[in-house]
Amino acid sequence: MNDNKSAKLVFNNKEVELDVLHGSVGPSVIDVRKLYGELGCFTYDPGYGATGSCESAITYIDGEEGILLHRGYPIEDLANKSSFLEVAYLLLNGELPKKEEKDEFENAITLHTMVHEQLINFYRGFRRDAHPMAIMVGVVGALSAFYPDSTNIDDPYERMVSSRRLIAKIPTIAAMAYKYSLGQPFNYPLNDLNYSENFLNMCFSVPAEKYKLNKTISDALDKILILHADHEQNASTSTVRIAGSSGANPFACIASGIASLWGPSHGGANEAVLNMLSEIGSKDKIMEYVNKAKDKDDSFRLFGFGHRVYKNYDPRASVMRETCHEVLNLLGVKNEPLLDIAMELEKIALNDEYFIEKKLYPNVDFYSGIILKAMGFPTDMFTVLFAVARTVGWVAQWNEMITDPVQRIGRPRQLYTGKVLRKFEPLEKR
Ligand code: CMC
Numbered sequence: 001m002n003d004n005k006s007a008k009l010v011f012n013n014k015e016v017e018l019d020v021l022h023g024s025v026g027p028s029v030i031d032v033r034k035l036y037g038e039l040g041c042f043t044y045d046p047g048y049g050a051t052g053s054c055e056s057a058i059t060y061i062d063g064e065e066g067i068l069l070h071r072g073y074p075i076e077d078l079a080n081k082s083s084f085l086e087v088a089y090l091l092l093n094g095e096l097p098k099k100e101e102k103d104e105f106e107n108a109i110t111l112h113t114m115v116h117e118q119l120i121n122f123y124r125g126f127r128r129d130a131h132p133m134a135i136m137v138g139v140v141g142a143l144s145a146f147y148p149d150s151t152n153i154d155d156p157y158e159r160m161v162s163s164r165r166l167i168a169k170i171p172t173i174a175a176m177a178y179k180y181s182l183g184q185p186f187n188y189p190l191n192d193l194n195y196s197e198n199f200l201n202m203c204f205s206v207p208a209e210k211y212k213l214n215k216t217i218s219d220a221l222d223k224i225l226i227l228h229a230d231h232e233q234n235a236s237t238s239t240v241r242i243a244g245s246s247g248a249n250p251f252a253c254i255a256s257g258i259a260s261l262w263g264p265s266h267g268g269a270n271e272a273v274l275n276m277l278s279e280i281g282s283k284d285k286i287m288e289y290v291n292k293a294k295d296k297d298d299s300f301r302l303f304g305f306g307h308r309v310y311k312n313y314d315p316r317a318s319v320m321r322e323t324c325h326e327v328l329n330l331l332g333v334k335n336e337p338l339l340d341i342a343m344e345l346e347k348i349a350l351n352d353e354y355f356i357e358k359k360l361y362p363n364v365d366f367y368s369g370i371i372l373k374a375m376g377f378p379t380d381m382f383t384v385l386f387a388v389a390r391t392v393g394w395v396a397q398w399n400e401m402i403t404d405p406v407q408r409i410g411r412p413r414q415l416y417t418g419k420v421l422r423k424f425e426p427l428e429k430r
Contacts, residue, residue: 080319113189132177141255151249177201213418230393242410272303274369304366316364
């Protein structure tokens with residue numbers, strides 16, 4: 001059909017007319033829900049590259065043009081003109097807050113930053129060398145045992161409280177994971193600091209010495225958090241949604257998102273980028289790694305390059321690139337060998353036929369690791385910082401899903417290629 005309202009599919013001499021749905025912007029979507037009922041077949045889309053799993057009004061990405069909008073606002077404007085908590089409010093509520101709304105929200109988040117003292121015992125159960133993401137998955141999941149009052153997902157008020165609790169406590173939990181790995185005492189949150197300052201202080205201050213907060217550094221961290229806050233139906237967000245679709249409580253759902261984020265193809269890429277830059281070690285070895293990445297028989301990939309959706313420069317990477325230079329200038333890092341390697345690698349890759357043809361551009365994780373390293377974070381904390389930021393997106397998407405009247409349990413089907421019905425053989429006959 002060319003009326004843009006429906007699409008026809010013929011299969012096994014049977015025809016079905018499928019509705020075509022149109023969002024406010026972006027490609028049309030063919031509604032295949034009646035396909036199985038009418039034609040007895042499923043769609044096949046491993047990795048869901050051509051599948052819209054839900055309706056959402058939170059984040060829009062145009063991967064061809066390199067555009068990212070949150071509730072209609074370009075990511076560049078939010079990163080340069082807003083604050084992380086303001087963006088959190090926007091993602092959760094759909095509009096930028098007015099002054100009194102902003103004050104109320106920030107105050108509520110500030111008042112929820114402490115965790116139950118009993119939660120400290122969980123940390124002691126981990127080895128000191130445990131990866132902080134392993135600790136995050138465990139401790140965030142455990143929150144449901146501490147706040148059973150806010151696990152009632154059918155009550156809008158309880159959903160709001162659990163959402164705020166998660167956004168407020170995630171930096172405290174992350175900083176505690178870091179302190180635990182160092183063998184240093186945990187720091188309590190300080191209510192007179194903003195979200196990013198508080199996180200830096202909890203990570204870097206010690207009883208013997210106060211951490212000197214620096215506005216450029218805390219603003220840069222705030223920007224990093226904004227840039228990572230949400231990214232529509234990515235792997236971890238889809239994980240949160242599918243976990244939540246069964247009615248699981250929000251703490252359990254966010255723990256599942258953290259687990260999914262950990263992988264090197266997703267949030268773990270920022271850690272992998274820095275490890276890769278260190279492994280490259282010097283500019284003269286870059287080509288060797290570029291060639292490895294291009295070699296079909298080598299599974300090596302250049303971390304920080306490529307994206308499922310962006311087939312253009314990741315708009316978050318442009319902001320991150322600028323911030324990276326600001327932070328390194330401020331800290332007087334004149335010769336950061338890893339940055340030199342990163343810049344050269346970017347130049348080579350952007351001019352290489354393989355990367356041009358496959359539209360592989362630097363993504364958000366390409367620069368974030370260098371900034372976080374300069375701030376003093378060890379590499380295994382990079383993905384944790386991503387999780388702190390993305391909690392806002394997960395929570396916003398989880399809330400949207402719960403209130404979506406068409407939402408039902410996520411239950412994909414499959415293309416079965418296993419054995420067909422066969423007879424059970426007793427052990428002595430096998
Ligand atoms: N280096 C070399 N080749 C690459 C890379 C890379 N980083 N990324 C993709 N390719 C090639 C890939 O081999 C394939 O080639 P061919 O068509 O010849 O088989 C082609 O490009 C398409 O790749 P794909 O695997 O089909 O693409 P995908 O959409 O499934 O994967 C990705 C997207 C992000 C997992 C992938 O680009 C990748 O592994 N990048 C490195 C990891 C990374 O930086 N991840 C962070 C993503 S941004 C933050 C986030 O969202 O969490």
